[in-house]
Amino acid sequence: MNEMLITATDHEATEQQENDRTTAQAYTTCPECDGQICVVEEHGERTCRDRGLVLDDGEIDRGPEWRSFSEEEADERSRVGALVTELMHDKGLSTIIGWQDKDAHGNSVSPRKQEQLQRLRTWNERFRTKNPQERNLKQAFGEIDRMGSALGLPGPCRETAGVLYRRTVAEELLPGRSIEAMTTASLYAAANQHDTPRTLAVFESVSRVEKLPIQCAYRYLAQELELAIETTDPVQYLRQYASELQVSDEAERLARNILEIGKAQNVHSGKNPAGLAAAAVYIVARLANERLTQATVSDATNISKVTIRSRYQELLAVYGEHGDR
DNA sequence: ACCTTATTCTATCGGAT
């Protein structure tokens, strides 16, 4: 493919080109369109705007990768899975270095052992001099693991934290900030994303830094990495609550409908999604005469009665206006 | 780094079915 790189300024400025030039996108000629400027580059691939033909997808997509995190589990698994091996790899190396100390103890060792030892030294040297950031990462991962286990956070969650931290290093967000604060913030964000949130106060108790730096680091991190801290969809809680409270399928469908309407009317912004789901369950139980008291729902969902009350009134309000039975 | 705002929780009480 002989592509000629042409800047947009070389050509008549159509409206589209004017628009694209500001975003500094590169154009090439598309063989299909015979020299016309129809190719746009985005998300690491060049596509022909007219035919949707992908010309080159060899580049790295630097787009946000966490947006689909809570929505599509399959995607989540594959991404995290690939990156975990990177984490494990580091850990493996650090173990090898640890073994080296024992061998260098002065006792005479067999030539074969000496050979092994030499190999280890070589690797250690390469490892250490090659990338000074690696040591930083190693220490950070150790911290993440320590705090994660202290808080009872599951493995995938710690791995996500590791990935986040790696990104902060890659994007050079660290200078001027303590490593400890950043690792804690990464773990905090990861815990949120995995629906196993812990309060900042709890994190403070296991971290070696104060609450404020953690908070600052977290905000900085969320902003710079464009983390999608999108509130999880209330519908995700619905099935669990419905089965726990033995609500009929019919009622559950209605509850889903109510939640959808609520979302469309922006009732959910800033609210606890679990609270909304619990409220929806309460509503349908009442509508269907399947008697559930607020106290029962509150018990099963760990949402306070007060919250259920306010949410269910808000939901009913918009459902009365926009709900087409 | 400090202050403000919004949300949720506990505790409590009057009112309704």
Next chain:
DNA sequence: ATCCGGTAGAATAAGGT
């Protein structure tokens, strides 16, 4: 008599200056 709805005050988290 139990359940519901409202309120006050505290704790917490997120955003803004």
